[in-house]
Amino acid sequence: MPEPETETTSELPDLNPVIHGKLRLALLSLLSTVEEAEFTWLRAKTSATDGNLGAQLQKLEEAGYVAVEKKFVLRKPQTLYRMTQSGRQALADYVQALKQLLGSAINS
Amino acid sequence: MTSDFEADDVARQELTARLSLIETMIAEGRQKTESWGWTFVLWGVAYVAAIVFGNLGAPIAEWTTFGHRALAWPVSMIAAMMLMFVYPALASRNKPSSPDTAIGRAIYSMWIAMGISMFLLLLASGNSGRLDQQLFVAIVASMLATTNAASSMILKWRQQGLCAIVWWATAVAACFCNVTQCTLVFLAAIFLCQIVFGAYGMISERKTMARKPGAVHA
Numbered sequence: 001m002p003e004p005e006t007e008t009t010s011e012l013p014d015l016n017p018v019i020h021g022k023l024r025l026a027l028l029s030l031l032s033t034v035e036e037a038e039f040t041w042l043r044a045k046t047s048a049t050d051g052n053l054g055a056q057l058q059k060l061e062e063a064g065y066v067a068v069e070k071k072f073v074l075r076k077p078q079t080l081y082r083m084t085q086s087g088r089q090a091l092a093d094y095v096q097a098l099k100q101l102l103g104s105a106i107n108s
Numbered sequence: 109m110t111s112d113f114e115a116d117d118v119a120r121q122e123l124t125a126r127l128s129l130i131e132t133m134i135a136e137g138r139q140k141t142e143s144w145g146w147t148f149v150l151w152g153v154a155y156v157a158a159i160v161f162g163n164l165g166a167p168i169a170e171w172t173t174f175g176h177r178a179l180a181w182p183v184s185m186i187a188a189m190m191l192m193f194v195y196p197a198l199a200s201r202n203k204p205s206s207p208d209t210a211i212g213r214a215i216y217s218m219w220i221a222m223g224i225s226m227f228l229l230l231l232a233s234g235n236s237g238r239l240d241q242q243l244f245v246a247i248v249a250s251m252l253a254t255t256n257a258a259s260s261m262i263l264k265w266r267q268q269g270l271c272a273i274v275w276w277a278t279a280v281a282a283c284f285c286n287v288t289q290c291t292l293v294f295l296a297a298i299f300l301c302q303i304v305f306g307a308y309g310m311i312s313e314r315k316t317m318a319r320k321p322g323a324v325h326a
Binding site: 026033095098 | 120123124126127129130132133134136137138207208209210
């Protein structure tokens with residue numbers, strides 16, 4: 001019986017590339033704990049720049065993992081981000097894949 | 109061969125770092141930046157103020173008697189309630205508001221529901237003349253015990269569980285003590301479970317908030 005090959009991250013087809021980015025992974029992890037979050041809160045938690053944060057959130061939105069709502073509160077614009085059901089599922093699948101890969105790496 | 113091992117090691121480290129990042133961010137998300145310790149102190153001071161104002165010019169034993177001192181409790185409670193809303197609004201100006209979590213909503217729902225029940229029950233029973241001081245303390249203490257106990261179980265916060273035990277003991281003691289003893293027991297419980305516990309909560313929150321999350325880059 002052939003031994004399973006140890007994979008490097010560049011050869012990991014099971015890891016979702018949309019989630020694998022550090023900031024996107026951090027954002028999804030943060031959003032998984034709250035119902036919805038303001039852009040400013042996400043920025044404070046990740047210490048990311050406005051431009052980078054906006055770009056990564058847009059990628060998550062395009063993938064359907066995050067829903068955006070823009071509104072005005074006391075005449076101030078507020079952007080709220082919420083994790084979608086498919087985002088939650090994608091994160092769960094990612095964690096599962098990560099654990100399997102780590103397990104196989106330890107066993108190999 | 110060596111380079112294969114090195115590549116595997118790098119990959120393993122990267123995967124572990126990703127897993128660690130998820131754990132860190134989940135912990136960050138759950139960490140509330142709101143401060144609640146001060147509310148315990150506020151309500152503790154409000155209870156003491158109500159007792160003191162209810163007793164101006166009267167023996168300490170009569171502080172729940174309805175009459176001209178009857179407004180002491182409703183006024184103190186309403187003032188504390190208003191401060192609860194005004195202070196956070198002023199303090200959170202120009203700061204990102206902390207988002208709702210399921211745990212946070214569960215906790216404040218319990219406290220709000222308990223507050224409404226206590227206010228209505230005490231106001232109605234006081235007005236109907238069916239409330240004496242021991243019963244008053246027993247009701248307040250048991251409601252506070254229940255809410256503190258539920259909150260401590262949700263938050264897995266042992267110190268709050270101890271407060272619940274003190275409140276339960278106060279509720280039971282109120283049924284057996286005379287009026288003066290009952291007042292002293294009530295004041296001791298307020299001091300321990302509201303003022304001391306609140307101050308402890310404020311110190312803990314300050315320590316937690318001082319810990320800043322590391323920067324995450326794409």
